[in-house]
Amino acid sequence: MQSSLPDKIHAALIMDGNGRWAARRGLPRTAGHEAGTHAARRIVAAAPAAGIGTLTLYAFSCDNWARPAAEVSALMALLSHFLLKETEDLAKAGVRASVIGRRDRLPGHVRDAIDWMERRTSEGRALHLRIAIDYSGRQSILAAAHAAAGAALDADAFGRLVAGADVPPVDLLIRAGGEKRLSDFLLWECAYAELSFCDVLWPDFCAAHLEAAVADFRGRERRFGALPSAA
Ligand code: FPP
Numbered sequence: 001m002q003s004s005l006p007d008k009i010h011a012a013l014i015m016d017g018n019g020r021w022a023a024r025r026g027l028p029r030t031a032g033h034e035a036g037t038h039a040a041r042r043i044v045a046a047a048p049a050a051g052i053g054t055l056t057l058y059a060f061s062c063d064n065w066a067r068p069a070a071e072v073s074a075l076m077a078l079l080s081h082f083l084l085k086e087t088e089d090l091a092k093a094g095v096r097a098s099v100i101g102r103r104d105r106l107p108g109h110v111r112d113a114i115d116w117m118e119r120r121t122s123e124g125r126a127l128h129l130r131i132a133i134d135y136s137g138r139q140s141i142l143a144a145a146h147a148a149a150g151a152a153l154d155a156d157a158f159g160r161l162v163a164g165a166d167v168p169p170v171d172l173l174i175r176a177g178g179e180k181r182l183s184d185f186l187l188w189e190c191a192y193a194e195l196s197f198c199d200v201l202w203p204d205f206c207a208a209h210l211e212a213a214v215a216d217f218r219g220r221e222r223r224f225g226a227l228p229s230a231a
Helices: 018-024 027-045 062-066 069-092 108-120 137-148 155-163 207-218
Strands: 009-014 052-061 096-099 129-136 171-173 196-197
Touching: 009 207, 018 027, 027 052, 027 069, 052 062, 052 069, 062 069, 062 129, 069 096, 069 108, 069 129, 096 108, 129 137, 129 155, 137 155, 171 207, 196 207
Parallel strands: 009 052, 009 171, 052 129, 096 129, 171 196
Antiparallel strands: none
């Protein structure tokens, strides 16, 4: 049905709803974030079999620094714990894991965990897992514009500056948690992404939700601005 159907897709995930998940249980928001890390582990494990070659997870945006300091430091602690704890299993599963976003504002323990994870998993070929931390789509585009410094680049060359040389455009953007917005995530890379909004709160998101989103994506006709293939 699709005019261009990649074997292995780039899926990007906005993991929203941790706070509401916790509130519904009378728990602190951080308990929701912790449950969110378990969901992230499930989804990374399920991604290769779901036909995903690149998976980008939105863990912490540049705007998330505006949250209360206690929530921010709990999130940072959870992130470095997750990276350190998962690295060995990711390496064994053939996952290459990397982080996008600013590093200079992250606590040292998070930067160390990122360095270790990226080095230890650099040979992985089964899946490229990218975790966005202190990330802003607009800032990425701005940084690329500075790097281009007036050079007359075409969209592909400029896109490599925005997204990285080896990163395909996003095919499918999934947002859990019921909201319908992009929240400054992968703005350039999502130019022709198919959008999938799911009401399930992120801690409850599981492989079946991922597979349903990918199956729906596989049935869509992607035209990239052209006419339907039969026209
Ligand atoms: C949004 O929930 C989620 C985040 C701010 C991202 C944090 C995500 C995790 C900790 C999941 C684990 C991810 C990795 C890669 C280990 P929210 O707080 O905005 O929820 P709300 O909309 O219900 O308040």
